[in-house]
Amino acid sequence: LAKTTQPISMDSYEGQEVNITCSHNNIATNDYITWYQQFPSQGPRFIIQGYKTKVTNEVASLFIPADRKSSTLSLPRVSLSDTAVYYCLVGDISGANNLFFGTGTRLTVIP
Amino acid sequence: GAGVSQSPRYKVAKRGQDVALRCDPISGHVSLFWYQQALGQGPEFLTYFQNEAQLDKSGLPSDRFFAERPEGSVSTLKIQRTQQEDSAVYLCASSLVAGDPMNTEAFFGQGTRLTVV
Numbered sequence: 001l002a003k004t005t006q007p008i009s010m011d012s013y014e015g016q017e018v019n020i021t022c023s024h025n026n027i028a029t030n031d032y033i034t035w036y037q038q039f040p041s042q043g044p045r046f047i048i049q050g051y052k053t054k055v056t057n058e059v060a061s062l063f064i065p066a067d068r069k070s071s072t073l074s075l076p077r078v079s080l081s082d083t084a085v086y087y088c089l090v091g092d093i094s095g096a097n098n099l100f101f102g103t104g105t106r107l108t109v110i111p
Numbered sequence: 112g113a114g115v116s117q118s119p120r121y122k123v124a125k126r127g128q129d130v131a132l133r134c135d136p137i138s139g140h141v142s143l144f145w146y147q148q149a150l151g152q153g154p155e156f157l158t159y160f161q162n163e164a165q166l167d168k169s170g171l172p173s174d175r176f177f178a179e180r181p182e183g184s185v186s187t188l189k190i191q192r193t194q195q196e197d198s199a200v201y202l203c204a205s206s207l208v209a210g211d212p213m214n215t216e217a218f219f220g221q222g223t224r225l226t227v228v
Contacts, residue, residue, distance in 0.1 A: 032212060032215075034215075041221070041222075042219075042221055042222075043115075043202050043204065043219025043220050043221055043222055044154065044202075044204075044217075044219050045219065046216040046217060046218070049212065049215070049216070051212070085153075087153060093209065093210055093211075093212055093215045094209055094210040095159065095161075095166060095167065095209055095210075096142075096144060096156065096159035096166065096167045098215060099144055099156065099159075099204070099217055100156055101146075101153035101154045101155070101156075102153055103152065103153050104153050
């Protein structure tokens with residue numbers, strides 16, 4: 001399993017763009033990169049998934065450089081409701097391998 | 112319902128009691144996962160099913176933990192002779208298929224908070 005490293009916490013003001021970077025130096029060829037968001041007392045919620053380059057959806061963008069040893073989740077114009085823990089996961093999607101969580105990044109959005 | 116449903120939402124057990132936690136995944140979802148989440152920590156993988164087959168149980172912390180999904184839909188996580196260190200939130204997730212990048216999004220339930228006293 002590819003080990004992931006993310007900042008433990010981040011603070012941001014409302015309306016700013018937030019970038020959370022995850023390092024995964026030993027990512028394997030078959031591994032995908034997936035980000036989940038978790039609010040207190042709720043289960044994690046899927047945000048975005050990618051394999052290489054850039055993926056964008058209505059919630060976020062995911063930037064993956066050519067060597068795939070890191071990835072950056074970008075949240076545009078955050079609001080107070082984006083305060084949550086964000087998890088970067090790396091693994092082979094063919095089984096349970098892609099859903100191993102680390103400790104995540106606790107994002108606090110400040111008014 | 113449309114989402115993953117877990118019951119009970121809260122469970123208090125006396126040390127040494129057996130407990131059973133239920134997960135109703137989204138209808139038609141092939142993959143089902145169980146996690147244990149301690150306070151302030153990320154979810155820790157326990158076990159994984161594809162339909163009724165338990166393909167990975169490497170995360171189960173001891174032989175007191177047992178999971179089943181006999182008909183490939185509802186799953187039960189059973190903990191025998193509960194101990195205080197079993198106190199945690201137990202999360203269940205399901206996904207449509209394995210191996211398809213368009214369908215591996217996992218949907219989580221709200222979890223069952225187990226407190227062992």
